[in-house]
Amino acid sequence: MTDIEYQDRGCNLHPSCLACPLARCQYDEPAYQRASARQNERERKVRALIDDGLTPNEIADHLGISIRTVYRALEGMAA
Numbered sequence: 515m516t517d518i519e520y521q522d523r524g525c526n527l528h529p530s531c532l533a534c535p536l537a538r539c540q541y542d543e544p545a546y547q548r549a550s551a552r553q554n555e556r557e558r559k560v561r562a563l564i565d566d567g568l569t570p571n572e573i574a575d576h577l578g579i580s581i582r583t584v585y586r587a588l589e590g591m592a593a
Contacts, residue, residue: 553590560587 525541528534540546556579563573570584577584 553587556583557587557590560584564588 522530522532524530527540559577560573563576568576570581574581574584
């Protein structure tokens with residue numbers, strides 16, 4: 515038997531993978547992977563526009579997203 519160090523950090527849905535109530539992990543779902551890629555790309559665009567000096571309202575207008583989505587992206591960048 516091999517010793518493996520595993521830190522069960524869970525995800526945004528449940529704090530523990532080993533005690534998660536989901537029948538299938540969200541990370542195993544293709545739709546989750548696509549959504550995650552879109553979110554990462556949106557965060558990258560928001561960061562670039564912030565670096566260019568745009569305000570959150572201007573970013574929302576430029577990207578065609580809500581101001582709340584801009585703030586979520588900013589929160590995601592801080593984490």
